[in-house]
Amino acid sequence: xxxxxxxxxxxxxxxxxxxxxxxxxxxxxxxxxxxxxxxxxxxxxxxxxxxxxxxxxxxxxxxxxxxxxxxxxxxxxxxxxxxxxxxxxxxxxxxxxxxxxxxxxxxxxxxxxxxxxxxxxxxxxxxxxxxxxxxxxxxxxxxxxxxxxxxxxxxxxxxxxxxxxxxxxxxxxxxxxxxxxxxxxxxxxxxxxxxxxxxxxxxxxxxxxxxxxxxxxxxxxxxxxxxxxxxxxxxxxxxxxxxxxxxxxxxxxxxxxxxxxxxxxxxxxxxxxxxxxxxxxxxxxxxxxxxxxxxxxxxxxxxxxxxxxxx
Numbered sequence: 113x114x115x116x117x118x119x120x121x122x123x124x125x126x127x128x129x130x131x132x133x134x135x136x137x138x139x140x141x142x143x144x145x146x147x148x149x150x151x152x153x154x155x156x157x158x159x160x161x162x163x164x165x166x167x168x169x170x171x172x173x174x175x176x177x178x179x180x181x182x183x184x185x186x187x188x189x190x191x192x193x194x195x196x197x198x199x200x201x202x203x204x205x206x207x208x209x210x211x212x213x214x215x216x217x218x219x220x221x222x223x224x225x226x227x228x229x230x231x232x233x234x235x236x237x238x239x240x241x242x243x244x245x246x247x248x249x250x251x252x253x254x255x256x257x258x259x260x261x262x263x264x265x266x267x268x269x270x271x272x273x274x275x276x277x278x279x280x281x282x283x284x285x286x287x288x289x290x291x292x293x294x295x296x297x298x299x300x301x302x303x304x305x306x307x308x309x310x311x312x313x314x315x316x317x318x319x320x321x322x323x324x325x326x327x328x329x330x331x332x333x334x335x336x337x338x339x340x341x342x343x344x345x346x347x348x349x350x351x352x353x354x355x356x357x358x359x360x361x362x363x364x365x366x367x368x369x370x371x372x373x374x375x376x377x378x379x380x381x382x383x384x385x386x387x388x389x390x391x392x393x394x395x396x397x398x399x400x401x402x403x404x405x406x407x408x409x410x411x412x413x414x415x416x417x418x419x420x421x422x423x
Contacts, residue, residue: 117165117414118195122155122182127387128203129169131403136410145182153182155189162194167410172206173386174365180206180225184232191233199236199413200229201406203385204361208243209333226250238409240385240402241289241332241360258409258422260360260383260402261289261330265296267381267400268328268358278302278325278352282343290330293358302327304343315346323351326378331359334382337368341375354378361385364392372396 118141121129133140142158168190170183183200190198207221222244229237230253237255242248248255268277281290281303294301302320327347334340334357344355357372358381364372369392372380381398382388388399405422412419 120168135407163196165197166190166195167199169201171203176206187232197235200234201238203240205239211244222247223250261292264358265293275326280327280329293330318350326354327352328356333361334359335363337371344377
């Protein structure tokens with residue numbers, strides 16, 4: 113296999129891809145993206161990739177269906193151009209929330225997307241804070257599941273390390289993530305006990321002591337922001353002195369950004385796993401870049417080094 117590599121973004125205007133390119137000291141290869149009148153995507157790669165190790169940066173966002181098609185067409189273009197390997201860097205894995213059949217006649221879309229990537233020709237995947245770690249088992253290609261939790265925790269230690277804090281899991285499935293942050297801050301944890309669907313926004317109780325403490329809610333995704341704002345309201349009603357929200361993936365669909373800005377949340381700590389437009393940013397938000405972490409992962413794969421420190 114060639115030791116040469118090419119770095120791609122489906123469009124060179126993606127800020128995260130540009131940052132990764134700068135960290136690696138490797139320019140993004142030119143990609144011509146066009147659309148037919150009916151919305152079909154056409155891609156042309158500007159340089160030869162024959163025998164090269166190709167790395168494609170493509171995170172999902174609120175237009176997840178369009179991003180998936182761009183990614184699949186990009187993989188196909190690279191495969192037909194005789195790339196030696198195609199590694200996908202997908203910080204936010206779209207459709208990951210449907211990772212099992214919770215009820216009869218439901219799809220498992222996380223598995224479907226995994227099948228599409230592999231069938232298109234991807235040879236490896238790098239992703240960040242999957243909604244469920246078990247999604248790794250849907251792949252028959254190597255997958256590196258790295259975590260932004262240490263980056264978030266470092267910020268929280270610097271900003272709130274001297275305060276009386278409690279780390280809060282927004283539901284029972286988020287306890288492991290909350291525990292990792294709590295260990296870094298040497299803080300206790302609490303859990304928000306939510307009622308099952310369709311009343312998932314309703315919180316029946318808080319498990320743990322939050323009164324008089326700064327509550328730091330740790331989640332993986334902020335989508336509509338209903339879970340974030342209802343968590344804040346419940347914690348304040350239980351006597352928390354303030355609420356900080358942190359999450360890896362800021363989908364912020366619809367008017368979620370406005371909902372967060374108008375809430376009583378003190379600070380919202382996010383990563384740039386999803387490229388946020390300027391109109392969705394606010395003074396409450398702190399954005400932490402994962403570009404350095406992803407650059408290290410790409411470099412490790414290229415040079416056959418262990419990625420263990422990034423897990």
